[in-house]
Amino acid sequence: MPYLLPTIESWSDWSATFNDVDLWRPVIDAICDSEGIRYRRIQIPRSNTNAVFILDSQLVVKIYSPFWSEFDMEATLIEVLGANRTIPVPEAVATGRYQDRVSWNYLIMERRDGLTLNAVRPDIARGDLLCIAAQVGRMTRNLHDTSPALLEGVDTGESWDDMVDRRRRETLPELAGSGIITPQVSDALNVILEEVVANSNRSPRVVVHGDLESDHILLGRKDREWKITSVIDFGDAKIGVRDYEWMPLWLGLFDRDIEAMRVFLETYDRSLLTDEELPRRVM
Numbered sequence: 001m002p003y004l005l006p007t008i009e010s011w012s013d014w015s016a017t018f019n020d021v022d023l024w025r026p027v028i029d030a031i032c033d034s035e036g037i038r039y040r041r042i043q044i045p046r047s048n049t050n051a052v053f054i055l056d057s058q059l060v061v062k063i064y065s066p067f068w069s070e071f072d073m074e075a076t077l078i079e080v081l082g083a084n085r086t087i088p089v090p091e092a093v094a095t096g097r098y099q100d101r102v103s104w105n106y107l108i109m110e111r112r113d114g115l116t117l118n119a120v121r122p123d124i125a126r127g128d129l130l131c132i133a134a135q136v137g138r139m140t141r142n143l144h145d146t147s148p149a150l151l152e153g154v155d156t157g158e159s160w161d162d163m164v165d166r167r168r169r170e171t172l173p174e175l176a177g178s179g180i181i182t183p184q185v186s187d188a189l190n191v192i193l194e195e196v197v198a199n200s201n202r203s204p205r206v207v208v209h210g211d212l213e214s215d216h217i218l219l220g221r222k223d224r225e226w227k228i229t230s231v232i233d234f235g236d237a238k239i240g241v242r243d244y245e246w247m248p249l250w251l252g253l254f255d256r257d258i259e260a261m262r263v264f265l266e267t268y269d270r271s272l273l274t275d276e277e278l279p280r281r282v283m
Contacts, residue, residue: 004030005100014065018051019044027098028053028061031106035094047215050235054111059093064105069157071095071105074234076154077207078109086142088112088230112230114218117253120226128226133260135228136217136253137267140245143231144206148239151207160205160240168193196281203241210236212245213252243281250282 004026008014017023021042032039032055039055051063064071081089090109098104117132158166172193176186209216211233220229238244254260265272272278 003101007101008066011067014067018049018065021053024051024053024063027063027100027104028055031061031063031096031098031108034096034098035108037094037108058111060090060109060111062107062109063098064107066102066104068235069155070235070237071107072155073151073157073237075107076151077234077237078107080146080150081143084146087139088228089234090230090232112218112232114220114229116214117217117219118214118255120219121255124226129257129260130263132219132226132228133254133263134267136212136249137264139228139231140209140212140249140264141268143209144242144245146207148205148207151239156238160238161201163238163240164197164200168197192280199277200241200243200281203243205239206242208238208240208242208244209234210238210240210244211248213248217253243278246278246282 005023006013006017008017021044025042028042031037037055037059039059041056043054043057045052045054045060050065050068053061055061075092075095078089078092081087082091090112092107092109094106094108096106098106117129121129172181172186172190175181176183181189209231212231216231216233217228218230218232219226221227249264250256250261254264262273
């Protein structure tokens with residue numbers, strides 16, 4: 001049987017192919033045939049890093065990069081969250097592996113409708129924005145209250161400790177090399193990071209999404225109120241410390257809006273508002 005895909009052995013190979021609809025269509029057809037799914041139209045979403053395709057505006061097919069180990073975590077976590085119903089997530093329709101040179105993990109989910117906060121921010125009232133911030137606070141708390149034991153035995157990819165160690169070694173040289181910080185600032189930050197990492201090792205481990213920015217929280221208007229319709233893309237989810245969530249929320253979802261971030265923190269855990277060490281941990 002001839003292969004449908006070219007050899008993909010590097011990130012440059014992947015970057016050149018993962019968004020190519022014509023290349024992946026025969027694979028999508030084969031996967032859908034095996035799962036009993038029929039479709040007419042295929043689209044690609046606005047942004048992604050895996051091979052993600054939308055079928056008839058109803059289903060999302062996500063074929064995972066061979067260079068990341070995130071499939072098991074995302075597929076299992078969506079199932080867990082869907083079962084407890086405290087967080088709106090897409091329903092998983094099918095999971096599996098497609099063999100073509102290598103084994104390609106795939107996840108098929110229902111497509112959830114919704115708008116991003118970036119899309120509606122210019123047009124919504126201030127009170128609506130703060131109401132959304134409070135909803136995100138409750139949703140994030142529910143996520144962090146999800147027992148990590150429910151994910152026991154799941155391949156979570158790079159461990160939390162390994163990721164922290166890697167990023168600590170990589171980030172400061174990257175910033176210094178690009179001229180964003182001076183060597184003196186780099187040395188000072190390294191001292192702070194050593195302390196923060198040591199303290200984080202004593203922090204409880206929770207389930208974190210890892211990328212709660214605007215594209216991953218969908219909103220809809222119902223009964224004259226904006227509601228979270230779905231949280232999507234758990235590809236960066238890990239068992240880690242809760243402070244890992246704050247920076248994407250601050251820079252991404254809330255776009256440095258101090259009042260919105262305060263409402264979020266107050267709803268999530270109001271003690272964080274008086275936690276003097278929070279800025280150091282977030283950094």
